[in-house]
Amino acid sequence: MLEVERTSDEEKLIGMKELGGLKVKVTRDSYLNTSRGVINHRDLRGSREEEFVEWIPGVISARRIEIKRGEERIKTNTYVLTFDSPTPPSEVKAGYLPVKVRPYVPTPMRCFRCHRFGRGRDRCRMKEELCVRCGETGRRGDECKRNPRCVNCKGEHPASSKSCPKYMEEQAILRYRAQNGGTFGQARAAVIVEVAKEVRPKLYAQAVRGGPIRKVTAPVPTPKKSEIAPLALNSATRRTDYSKNKNKSEETRKPQTCGRYGADPEVDLESIDSIWSLPKNSCRAGRRTG
Numbered sequence: 579m580l581e582v583e584r585t586s587d588e589e590k591l592i593g594m595k596e597l598g599g600l601k602v603k604v605t606r607d608s609y610l611n612t613s614r615g616v617i618n619h620r621d622l623r624g625s626r627e628e629e630f631v632e633w634i635p636g637v638i639s640a641r642r643i644e645i646k647r648g649e650e651r652i653k654t655n656t657y658v659l660t661f662d663s664p665t666p667p668s669e670v671k672a673g674y675l676p677v678k679v680r681p682y683v684p685t686p687m688r689c690f691r692c693h694r695f696g697r698g699r700d701r702c703r704m705k706e707e708l709c710v711r712c713g714e715t716g717r718r719g720d721e722c723k724r725n726p727r728c729v730n731c732k733g734e735h736p737a738s739s740k741s742c743p744k745y746m747e748e749q750a751i752l753r754y755r756a757q758n759g760g761t762f763g764q765a766r767a768a769v770i771v772e773v774a775k776e777v778r779p780k781l782y783a784q785a786v787r788g789g790p791i792r793k794v795t796a797p798v799p800t801p802k803k804s805e806i807a808p809l810a811l812n813s814a815t816r817r818t819d820y821s822k823n824k825n826k827s828e829e830t831r832k833p834q835t836c837g838r839y840g841a842d843p844e845v846d847l848e849s850i851d852s853i854w855s856l857p858k859n860s861c862r863a864g865r866r867t868g
């Protein structure tokens with residue numbers, strides 16, 4: 579897979595017939611080069627889905643959100659637009675009307691047979707269905723009276739719980755991908771890096787203070803200004819002490835506050851509480867061609 583920044587580079591690549599003496603065929607990856615966004619405006623109540631494709635450059639399809647009330651299906655003035663680009667624009671003009679676009683974040687897909695995330699029942703490799711409540715075979719979730727045990731995180735809740743840390747992790751990854759484009763694997767790696775970045779300063783602060791290191795799960799609140807100053811002072815003092823002991827061996831010169839100083843923070847990635855508030859990074863995804 580190749581990633582390019584400009585449409586003109588993409589066109590050059592697609593026109594390529596040979597690479598290093600080998601015959602090649604270059605195609606545009608439709609999954610990575612499309613994105614979805616949500617628009618909502620009361621003036622769009624009377625619009626038809628096809629009109630968005632006609633009106634807005636880069637929109638390849640539109641779907642109106644409908645809600646069910648009893649037997650009735652009610653049309654809303656919210657639409658999901660599919661764009662011909664790795665990330666959606668922040669605003670579009672629906673005819674004369676400027677409308678804000680929010681990235682469309684899909685609901686995490688859970689298999690109803692094994693309850694793992696990321697694929698549906700039709701692609702499941704599990705022979706027997708697991709109970710959504712206790713995670714065991716031969717039982718049905720709606721009839722099961724056993725204590726709940728989630729198959730994904732082993733927590734005391736059914737696998738369908740929206741407060742499951744695995745569900746929230748999956749949701750954070752889908753949100754990141756909706757905002758930044760790229761593959762699911764790239765989004766997962768980026769979310770884990772964001773969590774580690776949030777967790778690391780807190781662990782460092784604890785080490786300098788000499789306090790015990792405990793497991794920290796995201797989100798970690800940003801420290802107030804009044805909390806930052808004394809920490810900086812402490813670390814400077816420690817550095818002075820450090821230089822006085824130049825002649826000592828490497829081992830004894832290390833700060834003595836904690837045996838785990840400098841070690842990787844103990845990040846419990848299995849129990850990410852909520853990463854809803856990840857900063858919206860500027861889009862780094864270019865057009866991908868594979």
Ligand SMILES: [Zn+2]
Binds near residue numbers: 703
């Ligand atoms: Zn499955």
Ligand SMILES: [Zn+2]
Binds near residue numbers: 709713717724
């Ligand atoms: Zn059960």
Ligand SMILES: [Zn+2]
Binds near residue numbers: 730735737742744
């Ligand atoms: Zn769970």
